[in-house]
Amino acid sequence: MPELPEVETIRRDLAAPLLGRRIERVRVYHDDLVLGGSSRQTFQRNVRGRYFGTVARRAKYLLFPLHDDASHQGPPARIMRVQLRMSGQFAIGPTRPDTDDFRHPGLDLRLDDGQTLFYDDVRRLGGFDLLRPSEWLAVENRLGPEPLENGFTVAGFRAVLAPLRAPIKNVLLDQKRLAGVGNIYASEALFRAGIDPRRPAGSLSSEEVGRLRRAVRAVLRAALRKAGTTIKDYRAVNGQSGSFQNELRVYGREDAPCRTCETPVTRLVQAGRSTFFCSRCQSD
DNA sequence: CTTGTACCCTGACCGC
DNA sequence: TGCGGTCAGGGTACAA
Numbered sequence: 001m002p003e004l005p006e007v008e009t010i011r012r013d014l015a016a017p018l019l020g021r022r023i024e025r026v027r028v029y030h031d032d033l034v035l036g037g038s039s040r041q042t043f044q045r046n047v048r049g050r051y052f053g054t055v056a057r058r059a060k061y062l063l064f065p066l067h068d069d070a071s072h073q074g075p076p077a078r079i080m081r082v083q084l085r086m087s088g089q090f091a092i093g094p095t096r097p098d099t100d101d102f103r104h105p106g107l108d109l110r111l112d113d114g115q116t117l118f119y120d121d122v123r124r125l126g127g128f129d130l131l132r133p134s135e136w137l138a139v140e141n142r143l144g145p146e147p148l149e150n151g152f153t154v155a156g157f158r159a160v161l162a163p164l165r166a167p168i169k170n171v172l173l174d175q176k177r178l179a180g181v182g183n184i185y186a187s188e189a190l191f192r193a194g195i196d197p198r199r200p201a202g203s204l205s206s207e208e209v210g211r212l213r214r215a216v217r218a219v220l221r222a223a224l225r226k227a228g229t230t231i232k233d234y235r236a237v238n239g240q241s242g243s244f245q246n247e248l249r250v251y252g253r254e255d256a257p258c259r260t261c262e263t264p265v266t267r268l269v270q271a272g273r274s275t276f277f278c279s280r281c282q283s284d
Numbered sequence: 285c286t287t288g289t290a291c292c293c294t295g296a297c298c299g300c
Numbered sequence: 301t302g303c304g305g306t307c308a309g310g311g312t313a314c315a316a
Contacts, residue, residue, distance in 0.1 A: 002309060060310075085310045087294080104294085123293045125310070166287065175311085182309055231309065232296085272289070274307085
């Protein structure tokens, strides 16, 4: 499901209603909700009674600082990290949403204002874990730059790509090289940059790296403005779909005419995942 | 170190 | 109606 624009949309929806709220009660529906081998009992004990700070996002992770004091100042006691993976969803309200796409409860957090934060996940691939600030820092340091922030420079991107022989598409999906890009936006960015997804990353010219960087940023920003892409499961916190699926140029459009040159869009498999591209617009 | 593959899980869809 | 195969926005463990 969610890549950077979708996760960021969810973060924006959750930040205000959670800030400063105390967690009164925790319900975990199954063991595999807690990632990383710690027990659900430990998880529940470390969440109950704490206060939310400001919700953050890094790569495709949602980060919920949990504080011991109501003022939620200073470093949090724990950071609750959520990976939505393919089908995780959040909702917040007095009762669980009564909709067909919210029938696989994963976790409920009852808040001190009568609202409950609901997490639902059909495929159960997503989950939660708790990190101390120092542990999070170690994880953080292994992630690539945020594409929409200033740290994502042409020079830095060129240095990352230069030694790699893997196809550029695969590299865009690798969170330790660049954070937040997933399968949809990788194909879309390469189309916008006019670069063949099979090209070895290190073979891109400086000019092509610059074009790709611009394309990645442009497509993520455009998707963010449309509250993300809903293919199937993704919903914002209020249950609304995104609308960027209406603006995709290649993703999911196998055999349909390229919007630029009418050539049928090609689908191929790279690293076990579908890549969509235009063999005419994206060639040297 | 880099790279590729299998796997986690459920549900939708397609051809027979 | 049912059955088997394929595919889906992600990430990790493991092998080569």
